[in-house]
Amino acid sequence: MTSARSNADGGSTxxxxxAAPRSASSTSNSTELLQTENEELRRSSKYRSLFLSRLxxxxxxxxxxxxxxxxxxxxxxxxxxxxxxxxxxIQSSAQQLQAHLNQxxxxxxxxxxxxxxxxxxxxxxxxxxxxxxxxxxxxxKKRLKLxxxxxxxxxxxxxxxxxxxxxxxxxxxxxxxxxxxAASVKAxxxxxxxxxxxxxxxxGDPISEPARVGILMADDNSSTGELGLCIARQNVELLxxxxxxxxxxxxxxxxxxxxxxxxx
Numbered sequence: 001m002t003s004a005r006s007n008a009d010g011g012s013t014x015x016x017x018x019a020a021p022r023s024a025s026s027t028s029n030s031t032e033l034l035q036t037e038n039e040e041l042r043r044s045s046k047y048r049s050l051f052l053s054r055l056x057x058x059x060x061x062x063x064x065x066x067x068x069x070x071x072x073x074x075x076x077x078x079x080x081x082x083x084x085x086x087x088x089x090i091q092s093s094a095q096q097l098q099a100h101l102n103q104x105x106x107x108x109x110x111x112x113x114x115x116x117x118x119x120x121x122x123x124x125x126x127x128x129x130x131x132x133x134x135x136x137x138x139x140x141k142k143r144l145k146l147x148x149x150x151x152x153x154x155x156x157x158x159x160x161x162x163x164x165x166x167x168x169x170x171x172x173x174x175x176x177x178x179x180x181x182a183a184s185v186k187a188x189x190x191x192x193x194x195x196x197x198x199x200x201x202x203x204g205d206p207i208s209e210p211a212r213v214g215i216l217m218a219d220d221n222s223s224t225g226e227l228g229l230c231i232a233r234q235n236v237e238l239l240x241x242x243x244x245x246x247x248x249x250x251x252x253x254x255x256x257x258x259x260x261x262x263x264x
Contacts, residue, residue, distance in 0.1 A: 170228035177225035178204030
């Protein structure tokens, strides 16, 4: 029996020894496959960013001409009401397209990593105050009320002024685009243990997946507001913060957390 047990143990050891190289080979192949896939993803992302950047650049020149000529036409006093309406429609559509192109250009820069951050002293209260007038025209078209509530003890944040300005504007624009007529959009800011928290509450419909708000997927048919929120998410993560959403009884609440200073 001892001999039989010894033979069995020897056979198990031999099988284990044979299996070890196969296991190591399998792990090596998996690692190589993963590295290849990651390289393909990086290459695809690079080409997509390059395409978006060139697309925005090529379309911006003719679009600027369209906007310029529509402004000249609208300045004419002899236009009939119908002609003026057509010119205003051309101008409005061109402005919407321009907003899309600007966002595509911003998205391409963020994805390519071509961003340099500056450490500016920023008042979040002033940033919110300055962003609201830029959205006033869009809000008036829907008879929306824009409400600002900022705490008096907000600390000064050391961050990139242009990025903070853009993410606050984009988050507010998303809330305005979602809200129905004669509703309201509220922007609040308060101090937190690590910096500042900005909450933006709209009056739109609930969203199905709050956890993926601001995440642009390949099959998304995104609106200008949703694309802007995608850029806002990338900006706030670049600044070391976070953005989240939750459904309320009416509308959703966007919560943006910014650190007191940029990460090292």
